[in-house]
Amino acid sequence: MVTTVDKAGVDRAGFETWVTPRLPGLLRFAYLVTGSRDAAQDAVQGALAAAYEKWDHVSTRAQPDQYVRRMIANSHVSQWRRIGRREFSVAEPRGGSAADSAEQIAEHDAVWRMCVGLPPQQRAAVVLRFYEDLDYREIARVLDISEATARSHIHRALITLRIQLTSEDLP
Missing domain, CATH: 1.10.1740 (Rna Polymerase Sigma Factor; Chain: A)
Known part of the structure; x- marks a missing residue:
């Protein structure tokens, strides 16, 4: 070579x-x-x-x-x-394939709208954990933070997301 x-x-x-x-x-x-x-x-x-x-x-x-x-x-x-x-x-749906349904797009949009409201470090930690499937040690290394801080970011983000989901479910 x-x-x-x-x-x-x-x-x-x-x-x-x-x-x-x-x-x-x-x-x-x-x-x-x-x-x-x-x-x-x-x-x-x-x-x-x-x-x-x-x-x-x-x-x-x-x-x-x-x-x-x-x-x-x-x-x-x-x-x-x-x-x-x-x-x-708001996330734009990718080029539509026949398998895409309106419900999947709406769900993706709803999830993204909730995530975009998170602080940048929390959003990055959530993306690395749930979209990139990294463990806490790897997230800490990528974001140059301690493993405990990575866990804290994800924990706080999930609390925020749960509150948003609960408030949206109320009449």
Whole structure:
């Protein structure tokens, strides 16, 4: 295999080989964390640009996927803090297949509307736990927090979601 190194000394072929199969998953993750396709694309682009610049460091990590996911989540939280406000959006259903039903789309939309109201760190923890199926230790590593904090974020998010569900069920 021929290694292509750019002017900055980065193994371009190695980076492209790593990122190509992971890009759809990273975009899905970013979309679930940010709630917006545009913000997701921006977060992934920024994280991948940063990962490319320090690919020698990132590629030697035990789990570069989690490292880049943490970069995406941190990028979104940092942007949210800089702006000082949250942008809310409603998830758009994906291209309709024959199997999609109106009920599934409505349920997906309802779940997303509830999740988008969570604080960014809690939403990221919920996404990692229930969409990416990571355990608490992995969530802590991705978000660069302690395992206890990861558990706390998920616990608090679930309490908030239960309250929302209970209040919606009341007449």
